[in-house]
């Protein structure tokens with residue numbers, strides 16, 4: 001989560017210092033794809049009013065609601081049991097904000113490490129990722145472990 005220090009952190013859109021009595025939205029560092037239109041908001045803080053003026057605000061809102069839902073779960077997608085150890089956790093984060101993208105349904109999925117590697121659809125997801133990397137729809141190496 002982007003850290004906010006009131007009185008010194010600035011809004012990444014208007015450049016003004018964020019104050020405690022303002023409506024502020026902090027975007028966590030959850031967007032893995034540097035080519036995603038939402039990536040420019042990754043890991044930063046904003047006035048809510050400034051964000052609302054952005055054309056991507058709707059997608060951003062959707063992503064944050066998905067993220068909040070998953071943040072509280074930490075439930076493995078394969079076995080449906082809670083993931084209790086950080087070492088045993090794999091979270092895919094936001095793969096794409098485009099709901100026509102085949103990777104959309106894998107957004108924010110969470111796994112026990114072992115279950116992720118046993119997961120049958122991992123190969124399907126790896127294939128999508130490979131294709132999108134080759135066509136530069138996906139930029140960044142944070143998910144390269146999927147390809148292995």
Ligand SMILES: [Zn+2]
Nearest residue numbers: 011014047050
């Ligand atoms: Zn602002």
Ligand SMILES: [Zn+2]
Nearest residue numbers: 076079112115
């Ligand atoms: Zn599991």
